Amino acid sequence: MKKAFFLAAVLLAIPVWTVAQGLSFSASVDKDRLEIGDQLTLTLVITGNVQKIPEPKIRNVGDFALYASGRSQNITFVNGVVTSTTQFNFVLVPKKVGTFKIGPAELEIDGKLLQTMPQTVTILPSGSIPKQRAPVPTEAQVREGLKDIFVTASVDKSKVYVSEQVTYTVKFYQAVRLFDNPEYYPPTVTGFWKEDLPPQTSRYETVGGRRYLVSEVKMALFPTAAGKQTIGEATVKCKVEDLDALFDRDPFNVDLNQFFNRGMRERVLRSNPINVEALPLPEGNQPDDFTGAVGQFQMKAEWNKTATQVNEPVTAKITIWGTGNVKSIAEPKVSTPQNFRVFLAGSSERLTREGTRIGGGKTFELSFVPREPGSFSLPPITFSYFDPAKRRYVSLKGQPLHLTVTGTRELAGGYSGITQKELDVKQTDLRYLKKELGDEHGSFVGSPGFWALQTLPVLLLGATMLMRRVRDREESDVSYFRSKRASKMVKKGLKEIRAASQLPPAEYFGRLHKMLLEYLGDRFNVASWGMTRGEIEVLLNSNRVAEEHKVSLLELLDLADRARFSGWQPSLAEREEALAKAERVIRTLEGSR
Amino acid sequence: MKKLLTLVTVFLFTVPAVWGQENDPKKLFAEANRLYDAQNYPGAIQLYEQLAGQGVRTPALYYNLASAHFKTKAIGQSVLYLLRAQKLSPGDDDIEGNLRFVSQFTIDKGTLSSPPLAFFTELFPLGTWALWGTVCYFLFTGIIALRIWFKSRAFLLRWGTWLVGILLGVFALGFYLSWSWSKVPKGVLIAREAPVKSGPGDDFVTQLLGHEGLTFQILEEREDYFEVLLPNGVKGWVKKEEAAKV
Numbered sequence: 029m030k031k032a033f034f035l036a037a038v039l040l041a042i043p044v045w046t047v048a049q050g051l052s053f054s055a056s057v058d059k060d061r062l063e064i065g066d067q068l069t070l071t072l073v074i075t076g077n078v079q080k081i082p083e084p085k086i087r088n089v090g091d092f093a094l095y096a097s098g099r100s101q102n103i104t105f106v107n108g109v110v111t112s113t114t115q116f117n118f119v120l121v122p123k124k125v126g127t128f129k130i131g132p133a134e135l136e137i138d139g140k141l142l143q144t145m146p147q148t149v150t151i152l153p154s155g156s157i158p159k160q161r162a163p164v165p166t167e168a169q170v171r172e173g174l175k176d177i178f179v180t181a182s183v184d185k186s187k188v189y190v191s192e193q194v195t196y197t198v199k200f201y202q203a204v205r206l207f208d209n210p211e212y213y214p215p216t217v218t219g220f221w222k223e224d225l226p227p228q229t230s231r232y233e234t235v236g237g238r239r240y241l242v243s244e245v246k247m248a249l250f251p252t253a254a255g256k257q258t259i260g261e262a263t264v265k266c267k268v269e270d271l272d273a274l275f276d277r278d279p280f281n282v283d284l285n286q287f288f289n290r291g292m293r294e295r296v297l298r299s300n301p302i303n304v305e306a307l308p309l310p311e312g313n314q315p316d317d318f319t320g321a322v323g324q325f326q327m328k329a330e331w332n333k334t335a336t337q338v339n340e341p342v343t344a345k346i347t348i349w350g351t352g353n354v355k356s357i358a359e360p361k362v363s364t365p366q367n368f369r370v371f372l373a374g375s376s377e378r379l380t381r382e383g384t385r386i387g388g389g390k391t392f393e394l395s396f397v398p399r400e401p402g403s404f405s406l407p408p409i410t411f412s413y414f415d416p417a418k419r420r421y422v423s424l425k426g427q428p429l430h431l432t433v434t435g436t437r438e439l440a441g442g443y444s445g446i447t448q449k450e451l452d453v454k455q456t457d458l459r460y461l462k463k464e465l466g467d468e469h470g471s472f473v474g475s476p477g478f479w480a481l482q483t484l485p486v487l488l489l490g491a492t493m494l495m496r497r498v499r500d501r502e503e504s505d506v507s508y509f510r511s512k513r514a515s516k517m518v519k520k521g522l523k524e525i526r527a528a529s530q531l532p533p534a535e536y537f538g539r540l541h542k543m544l545l546e547y548l549g550d551r552f553n554v555a556s557w558g559m560t561r562g563e564i565e566v567l568l569n570s571n572r573v574a575e576e577h578k579v580s581l582l583e584l585l586d587l588a589d590r591a592r593f594s595g596w597q598p599s600l601a602e603r604e605e606a607l608a609k610a611e612r613v614i615r616t617l618e619g620s621r
Numbered sequence: 622m623k624k625l626l627t628l629v630t631v632f633l634f635t636v637p638a639v640w641g642q643e644n645d646p647k648k649l650f651a652e653a654n655r656l657y658d659a660q661n662y663p664g665a666i667q668l669y670e671q672l673a674g675q676g677v678r679t680p681a682l683y684y685n686l687a688s689a690h691f692k693t694k695a696i697g698q699s700v701l702y703l704l705r706a707q708k709l710s711p712g713d714d715d716i717e718g719n720l721r722f723v724s725q726f727t728i729d730k731g732t733l734s735s736p737p738l739a740f741f742t743e744l745f746p747l748g749t750w751a752l753w754g755t756v757c758y759f760l761f762t763g764i765i766a767l768r769i770w771f772k773s774r775a776f777l778l779r780w781g782t783w784l785v786g787i788l789l790g791v792f793a794l795g796f797y798l799s800w801s802w803s804k805v806p807k808g809v810l811i812a813r814e815a816p817v818k819s820g821p822g823d824d825f826v827t828q829l830l831g832h833e834g835l836t837f838q839i840l841e842e843r844e845d846y847f848e849v850l851l852p853n854g855v856k857g858w859v860k861k862e863e864a865a866k867v
Contacts, residue, residue, distance in 0.1 A: 085820065087843070093824055341728065371814065371830040374855065393829075397728060458688050458722060459715045461657060462681035465650040465672075473711060473751040474800070481755065485762030492766040 051076035053084075055133050055144035064122055064154040066218045070147065072116040072133050081114045084135040088146070090128035092120040095221070095355065119222070122151040176204040179264050181215070181299035183249075184384075189307045191322035191353040192416040194249045195225070195384045198262040198299055201233070201240040207292045210266035212245060215299070219257040219306075220249040221355060223379070223386050248386045250322075250353045251306035262299040267292045309414050315423050317361045321413035323352010323387070329409040329426025338435030341395035343373060346409055346426070349389030354379055357390045360411045365404065369397040398433040405430055507553040514550035518543065518614050525607060533598055537591035540610060544585060547614060561585065573617065580613045646677050654685065662692040680710035684719070691723055697811035697833030697865075699723050704809060704836070704867040711803065712748020727834030729852070738798055747799040754792035761785045806839040807867045808847055810859065817857035821846040828857045839866065 051074065058069045072084050086094065099116050120130065131146040177200070184195040196217075200210060225246040233242045251257050269292060309322070325348050332343045348357050354377065364370045374393040379386070396406060406429040415422050472478050502509045521543035528536060548564065549556025552571050559567070561582065568578045587606055590596050598606070653668035669686040687702035703720045710716060724730075741750075764782050767773065816827040821843050831837075831851070837859070841848035846858045847866075 087821065089820070089822055089824055094820070339726075339728070371832075372827065374829045374853075375826070458691060459718055461654050461685045461688060462715070463651075463654065464681060465647050465677070466679040466681040473748055478751070482758065485759050489762045489766050489769075492769050496769050496772075 051137060051140075051142060053133075053135055053142040053144055055131055055147060057130070057147045057149060060148065061150045061152065061157065062122065063152045063157050064125060066157075066216070067119050067121045068149065070118040070120055070130060070133075072118075072135075072144065074112075074114045074116075074135060074142075076112065081112070082136065084116055084133045086118070086131055086133045088132075089120065089130060091124040091126070091151075092122055092128070092130065095119045095121070117224075122149075125151050125153050127151070177202045177266065177268060177295065177297065179262065179297040179299045181259070181262050181302055183259070183302055183304060186303070187305045187307065188251060189322060189414065189416045190252070190254050190309055191250050191320065191356050191414075193323075193352065193386055194220075194251070194304055196247045196249050196259055196302070198245045198247075198264075200243045200245075200264050200297075201235065202243075202266075203238055203240050205269050207267035207269070210243075210264050213263040213265070214245075214247065215262045215301070216260035217247075217249055218260075219253060219255075220251055220259070221353070222250075223248040223381075225384055225386075226381055246384055248381075248384070249304075250356075250386075251304065254306050254308035257304050257306050259302045259304065261301050264297045265294065266297070267294050269293075310419075310421075313421060315412040315421050317410045317423070318412040318414070318421060319358035319361065321348070321352065321357045321411075322416060323350055323354075323413060324415055324417065325350035325352065325357070325411070325413050325422075325424070327409075327411045327424040327426065331406075331427075331429045334429065335432040335434070336398065338398055338401055338433055340435075341373070341397045342406075342429070342431060344394045344396070344409055344426075344429075346392045346394065346411070347389060348391075348411055349378075349387070351382070351385045351387035352413070354386070354388040354390060357413075359392050360394075360409055362394060362409060363407065365396070365406055367398060367400045367402075367404070368406075369399065371395055371397075396431075398431070401433045401435050403430070403432050510550040510553050514547050515618055517550060518547040521546070522607070522611055522614070529600065529603060533591045533596065533603070536603060537588040537598075537606070540606065541585060541588035541592065544581070544588070544610065551617065574620075577613055577616050580609060584610055584613065646672055646675065650682065650685075653689075657685065657689055657692075660692075662689045665689045666693065678709065680706040680713060680716065683709065684713075684716055687719065687723070691719075695811075695833070696723065696726050697809055697813075697835075700727065700834040700836065701809040701811060701865050701867065704807065707746075708803065708867060710748075711799075712746035712751075717746060724834070728832040729835040738802060741795045741798045742802050745795065745799075747796070747803055750792055750796040750799050754789070754796040757785055757789040757792050761789045808837055808839050808849065808859075808864045809867060810835040810837070810864050812863035815859060815863035817849070817851065817855065817859055818846075819857060821848070821858045825858065828855060831859065836867075837864075 054073045054075075056071050056073075058071070062068055070086075074081055074084075095118065099114065122128075127148060127150045129146040129148055131144055133144045135142045179201070180199045182197050182199075184197075185192075188194050196215075198212070198214075200212075202210075225248055230241055230243045233240050245262075249259065328347045330345045332345070336342045346360055348360075359372055359375065362370060371394070372392065373395040374391075376391045377388070378390075379388040381387075394409075398404065408428045409426040410423060412421055412423040414420075502512065521539075525536065525539050525543065528539065531539075545556040545559060545564075548554070548559075548567065552567055554567060564585065565578070565582065568581065573581075584606065591598060649668055649672050653665045653672070656662075656668065657665040666686065666689045669682060669689060672682055673686070683702045683706035687699045687706065690696075690698035690702060700720070700723055703716060703723060706716045707713070707720060745753075761782070764778060764785060768778050768782065810831045810833055813833050815831050817829050817831050818825040819828050829851075835851070837847075837849040837851050839847050840850055840856065845861055847861060847864055848856065849859050849864075850856050
């Protein structure tokens with residue numbers, strides 16, 4: 029059994045971690061078994077280099093009432109790396125007996141979702157967990173404890189009203205050197221709602237003629253039910269100097285643990301449990317609007333307007349602030365005036381700590397929606413609380429509101445509460461029904477056709493740029509332009525010569541000769557006018573025209589010269605043959621580009 | 622035997638015809654419209670919903686269903702179906718008009734989108750941004766193409782490029798923001814009144830009470846709850862059974 033407890037304690041002490049890119053997010057509970065009437069603390073710890081940490085979300089709180097119990101942050105700089113540790117505490121009060129899972133808790137940082145493992149907790153009926161008593165210290169321990177170190181616990185009041193603050197103080201006295209920071213374990217506070225108070229600075233005190241360094245821890249407690257309530261023992265663990273042990277030990281002891289811990293002893297100190305008597309709130313003269321607030325409070329109730337229209341809400345902003353159990357302040361009770369609907373439009377809470385007093389405020393926004401026009405007097409907002417110092421109830425009252433409501437009750441659509449003026453002047457009722465069921469497809473916007481349409485201008489722009497580039501090249505590169513033009517011009521020339529077959533031979537072959545020279549000039553970007561046969565041969569050689577094509581071309585040119593200058597009268601067939609040969613040669617040269 | 626054959630023949634020819642008539646979407650729609658005109662709004666809703674149950678999803682069906690719900694004073698349902706119709710047919714003037722009209726009957730007022738976004742999303746519907754954005758886009762690329770082709774630095778083309786370019790920028794931004802906004806999941810409160818909780822459970826504090834027709838942005842969806850962002854900037858949790866996704 030002892031082993032099982034030890035194992036459970038170890039498992040509880042090991043938090044469940046979620047690590048994501050340098051961030052860790054862990055959850056732990058201070059106990060896994062508790063009874064009805066007890067409460068447990070759920071602690072969420074986020075560690076990493078994060079500047080702004082949002083509030084974590086707890087997905088499943090089962091049959092527990094959940095209260096946020098504060099947040100603390102610690103930032104460290106190590107080797108230029110900033111590490112922040114943020115701790116969120118939640119108090120969970122069980123409602124039912126059984127085994128429940130709490131969580132997982134979730135946290136979203138920079139789009140990354142961190143999650144903890146759920147915590148399993150068993151809730152037992154009240155009184156089923158035996159209270160563990162501290163082992164009775166030996167006389168020597170007591171003597172030594174009183175002498176060197178000891179712990180005391182006290183409360184500022186032992187008799188309070190339900191929901192009245194009790195300030196619990198634990199003092200740790202030390203007159204010897206400690207080997208390590210003492211570990212503090214707060215007491216169980218079943219039957220109380222607790223709030224941690226700011227840590228106190230250490231100071232020196234003299235007790236029984238001896239000077240002690242005293243460290244204080246304070247906690248505000250609010251009893252949740254009447255009767256005798258017990259605050260458990262606070263525990264402090266520390267390691268103290270033990271010179272006797274240092275010299276008494278066997279110098280040849282091979283136990284390394286003992287060897288390195290020579291001269292120190294671990295001490296567990298427990299404070300005395302404290303009983304607090306919680307008195308019930310007086311019932312005889314309890315005001316009707318009392319909702320359980322205990323403390324010293326003030327109230328401010330403001331109306332946002334004094335005139336409105338039918339169905340248009342007028343809002344009362346009620347702020348209640350002061351010292352006391354702020355959590356116990358509930359929404360003020362208001363009687364719903366006739367012809368009005370009342371609803372809670374918003375609320376917020378602020379908790380403050382002034383010295384050892386817990387305080388703060390709550391703000392409620394109540395909206396009153398008139399159903400009819402007219403002049404109305406809305407009753408003042410009232411709020412009552414119990415003042416434990418005065419031992420009586422105190423009632424606070426705001427100002428009543430004289431409200432003018434304009435507008436009409438009925439409308440074309442059969443609705444009350446909307447004035448004609450408020451309505452869209454172009455529309456005083458619903459528009460006509462659609463007679464056609466229409467297509468099932470949705471809007472053209474966002475459809476594939478819509479996105480395809482958007483590509484058209486890009487294509488148009490691309491085509492324009494391409495064409496412009498081609499044109500620019502033609503205009504700037506004469507060689508390219510002439511070469512490209514050669515093919516077009518020669519085709520046109522051949523067509524014209526074929527059409528002029530009735531011309532005299534000299535003129536016919538003259539045209540053929542000119543066309544061939546112009547083609548060669550354009551094709552190879554040279555001045556064609558007045559080129560000799562030798563120059564043409566050199567040109568064809570330099571452009572690596574195949575021998576047979578070169579010969580054919582030169583033969584054609586020779587034939588044309590013969591017809592032009594020697595009076596040769598070729599037949600029609602010879603003309604056709606010459607033209608066909610020209611076409612073949614040109615086609616071959618074009619093909620070799 | 623002859624009688625049996627006659628019966629089978631009658632069955633084979635009449636039943637599919639009657640069945641087909643009863644399930645013909647266009648006829649059902651016309652019948653629902655007739656019931657609406659006869660002020661039998663619950664009957665019309667039943668037929669419209671039967672059509673929706675058959676998988677018909679048209680802006681006209683949602684639009685008419687919204688009108689019928691409005692007549693039965695179900696403001697939340699009316700807003701819901703108008704938003705669904707608007708999602709299918711952004712820019713439809715009738716849908717926009719009825720949505721403005723019905724929204725005046727909701728208790729919780731306010732625009733869902735944040736101020737810079739609201740300016741664009743409320744100035745024009747998505748369809749208008751898309752139409753004028755596309756026109757400017759074609760004009761702009763046309764002017765650029767002309768300038769490239771003619772290598773022109775003419776005053777008119779130069780200033781035309783700037784003017785149309787600025788217009789294109791505005792409409793493109795408007796379209797982008799409206800388009801992104803249209804893709805954000807939204808919901809509508811359909812229960813008459815529903816608490817907006819601080820967490821996904823009954824144990825959490827009620828931050829405020831929402832009323833039917835309250836539209837919200839859905840931030841997260843859980844088994845029983847939506848995490849919502851309300852028009853007033855409040856984040857909270859709403860039970861799924863009290864709301865519906867647009």
